[in-house]
Amino acid sequence: MTKMNRISALFASATEPILNVYTTAGFPRLEDTMTVLNALQAGGVDIIEVGMPYSDPVADGETIQLSNQAALEQGMSVAHLFEQLKDMRKSITVPVLLMGYINPVLQYGVEAFCAKCAEVGVDGLILPDLPMVEYEASYREIFEKYGLFNIRLITPQTNDERIRHIDSVSKGFIYMVSSASTTGAKTGISSDQELYFERIAAMNLQNPRLIGFGISDHESFVKASKNASGAIIGSAFVKMIAQAKDLSAEIVAFVQLIKGKN
Amino acid sequence: MIMSFNVDERGYYGNFGGAFIPEMLYPNVEELRSRYLDIIAEPSFQEEFHALLKDYVGRPTPLFKAERLSTKYNTNIYLKREDLCHTGAHKINNTIGQILVAKRLGKSKIVAETGAGQHGVATATVCALMGMECIVYMGAIDIERQAPNVARMRMLGAQVVPATSGSKTLKDATNEAMRHWINHPVDTHYIIGSVVGPHPYPDMVARFQAVISEEIRFQLQEKEGRDYPDYVIACVGGGSNAAGAFYHFLDEPRTALIAAEAAGLGVNSGHSAATTFLGKPGVLHGSKSLSMQTEDGQVIEPYSISAGLDYPGIGPMHAHLFESGRATFFGVTDEEALVAAVECSQLEGIIPALETAHALAVFERLQAKPNEIVVVNVSGRGDKDLATYQNRLKLND
Numbered sequence: 001m002t003k004m005n006r007i008s009a010l011f012a013s014a015t016e017p018i019l020n021v022y023t024t025a026g027f028p029r030l031e032d033t034m035t036v037l038n039a040l041q042a043g044g045v046d047i048i049e050v051g052m053p054y055s056d057p058v059a060d061g062e063t064i065q066l067s068n069q070a071a072l073e074q075g076m077s078v079a080h081l082f083e084q085l086k087d088m089r090k091s092i093t094v095p096v097l098l099m100g101y102i103n104p105v106l107q108y109g110v111e112a113f114c115a116k117c118a119e120v121g122v123d124g125l126i127l128p129d130l131p132m133v134e135y136e137a138s139y140r141e142i143f144e145k146y147g148l149f150n151i152r153l154i155t156p157q158t159n160d161e162r163i164r165h166i167d168s169v170s171k172g173f174i175y176m177v178s179s180a181s182t183t184g185a186k187t188g189i190s191s192d193q194e195l196y197f198e199r200i201a202a203m204n205l206q207n208p209r210l211i212g213f214g215i216s217d218h219e220s221f222v223k224a225s226k227n228a229s230g231a232i233i234g235s236a237f238v239k240m241i242a243q244a245k246d247l248s249a250e251i252v253a254f255v256q257l258i259k260g261k262n
Numbered sequence: 263m264i265m266s267f268n269v270d271e272r273g274y275y276g277n278f279g280g281a282f283i284p285e286m287l288y289p290n291v292e293e294l295r296s297r298y299l300d301i302i303a304e305p306s307f308q309e310e311f312h313a314l315l316k317d318y319v320g321r322p323t324p325l326f327k328a329e330r331l332s333t334k335y336n337t338n339i340y341l342k343r344e345d346l347c348h349t350g351a352h353k354i355n356n357t358i359g360q361i362l363v364a365k366r367l368g369k370s371k372i373v374a375e376t377g378a379g380q381h382g383v384a385t386a387t388v389c390a391l392m393g394m395e396c397i398v399y400m401g402a403i404d405i406e407r408q409a410p411n412v413a414r415m416r417m418l419g420a421q422v423v424p425a426t427s428g429s430k431t432l433k434d435a436t437n438e439a440m441r442h443w444i445n446h447p448v449d450t451h452y453i454i455g456s457v458v459g460p461h462p463y464p465d466m467v468a469r470f471q472a473v474i475s476e477e478i479r480f481q482l483q484e485k486e487g488r489d490y491p492d493y494v495i496a497c498v499g500g501g502s503n504a505a506g507a508f509y510h511f512l513d514e515p516r517t518a519l520i521a522a523e524a525a526g527l528g529v530n531s532g533h534s535a536a537t538t539f540l541g542k543p544g545v546l547h548g549s550k551s552l553s554m555q556t557e558d559g560q561v562i563e564p565y566s567i568s569a570g571l572d573y574p575g576i577g578p579m580h581a582h583l584f585e586s587g588r589a590t591f592f593g594v595t596d597e598e599a600l601v602a603a604v605e606c607s608q609l610e611g612i613i614p615a616l617e618t619a620h621a622l623a624v625f626e627r628l629q630a631k632p633n634e635i636v637v638v639n640v641s642g643r644g645d646k647d648l649a650t651y652q653n654r655l656k657l658n659d
Binding site: 054055056057058059061062065066069072077078079101102103104105106107108128129130131133134152153154155157158159162177180181182185 | 272280281282283284285286288289427428433434437440441444445446447448542543544545546547548553555557558559560561
């Protein structure tokens with residue numbers, strides 16, 4: 001018997017736009033991870049995406065790179081993250097995703113990594129440099145064995161045929177990258193991007209979609225949510241917590257501001 | 263089953279290779295993958311490529327019998343003179359090939375990474391030749407220590423952008439070039455400078471560098487009456503000059519393939535770039551290969567006196583040659599390379615690049631017989647390293 005994945009349950013029951021916030025594990029200080037997660041949930045976030053720091057994050061822009069580097073310098077590692085998350089489910093009820101690059105997962109051991117994810121209560125994985133062909137050939141079976149959703153990206157350059165294929169392989173939701181860019185490179189949503197959102201919305205995919213990259217405030221969150229189930233904020237959040245004086249209070253305020261609930 | 267040392271249809275060399283790239287790069291890499299073989303096979307491409315190699319690069323480069331080195335080591339040593347290529351190294355064989363591919367893909371802009379600056383100069387050169395915009399990412403630390411090549415690139419009209427992330431060296435320049443490509447996917451082609459990166463790059467770069475071993479074959483036939491040597495020696499950072507020097511001998515069992523890696527201050531000194539000794543299987547810059555990394559999978563910053571070998575990985579082809587035992591890898595320290603550079607300079611009148619000096623340092627360990635033939639790929643000339651030579655060898659004291 002498998003219980004329903006928290007991601008599926010969320011999308012099945014959500015009545016308002018879903019907000020997914022990315023945070024870098026072990027940042028701003030090494031032991032802040034659970035403080036950040038609890039504050040995100042208290043603020044009303046719907047999904048939490050925890051970034052596993054990596055030395056060479058090629059899909060990320062400067063803000064997230066610097067947070068990765070800072071976390072690593074403070075001693076962050078995959079093993080330590082699992083240690084930090086071991087009692088996560090005592091307080092966190094929202095879905096939790098781990099985001100990161102494939103190499104640290106390979107070194108931890110793919111099966112051991114997935115088993116540990118299931119043990120601490122992780123619901124899905126975003127591994128941008130794990131290509132779909134490799135996923136299908138060597139990873140899918142293991143991910144599914146541990147009930148982990150593999151969240152895959154599409155971009156404005158992804159053609160319809162490939163989008164259909166990604167949709168057929170995906171579970172949970174599809175991560176729509178709003179523009180051809182690394183994270184945090186652009187802010188705001190242009191009319192071209194809205195056309196792209198509408199084009200994808202009209203494809204009637206089986207998976208819901210969240211829009212990420214370039215979402216930084218209430219306005220861009222609302223705009224993106226018009227043509228998707230919600231949106232993802234990363235760099236803007238990381239930039240905020242890098243400077244936060246009262247971490248928990250400022251996180252709660254940030255989330256409420258994005259959702260328009262203050 | 264016959265073991266193949268070339269890439270398979272999935273983009274793998276044995277257990278290594280593939281295209282581990284974010285979805286943002288998929289359309290670009292897929293476009294390249296689906297078209298590069300057809301483009302390269304086009305008669306018009308071949309004609310243009312070979313005409314430029316001949317009249318612009320100056321190929322074929324000589325295969326020179328190094329008599330005094332041969333006498334010293336009691337064997338027959340030939341130097342393949344890639345140092346005589348236009349711009350001073352083998353790198354231009356690849357940039358000529360790739361810019362012709364980029365033109366046929368309809369791209370108008372080029373991005374590249376560079377470590378020592380040789381690939382950056384070779385890229386800036388072909389961009390000037392073809393009238394294409396050129397952006398080169400270079401680690402902020404490398405920009406400081408390779409000032410002459412930065413000036414050359416700028417003289418050629420390229421924009422040199424410092425990579426300020428991470429350790430500010432070649433691996434970070436590569437990350438930045440990939441990020442640039444992610445942000446400019448439609449009009450830009452990324453010219454990778456070595457046999458690294460996602461498939462099809464390792465194979466494409468190896469094919470363009472394969473002209474080196476193609477020439478060695480016919481030049482040996484002329485000089486020695488046989489078209490294979492007993493040994494081919496080349497240095498390996500990412501491994502493009504070695505891939506080119508090995509290429510036509512991969513399936514020639516009579517030829518031993520010898521790779522010289524940079525052992526820095528010593529393989530186990532903590533200051534080394536000897537990836538086959540220190541690396542583990544993993545994914546770096548888009549392919550599965552051997553790379554130097556922590557237990558947690560974080561990339562370790564390597565060290566070598568030679569900026570061109572100062573890279574924490576090797577191309578997937580070389581990882582396979584290592585794992586299968588087809589090639590033999592030697593670690594060569596900074597000191598051994600310096601001694602070999604002086605030896606080649608004073609016995610043959612050829613000042614090699616520091617990278618090449620690593621390949622010239624293995625004769626003693628090779629123990630080649632008097633009737634055997636050894637070919638060393640002289641991948642580049644030493645002009646760019648004069649400051650290091652002056653400093654380390656106290657040439658101005």
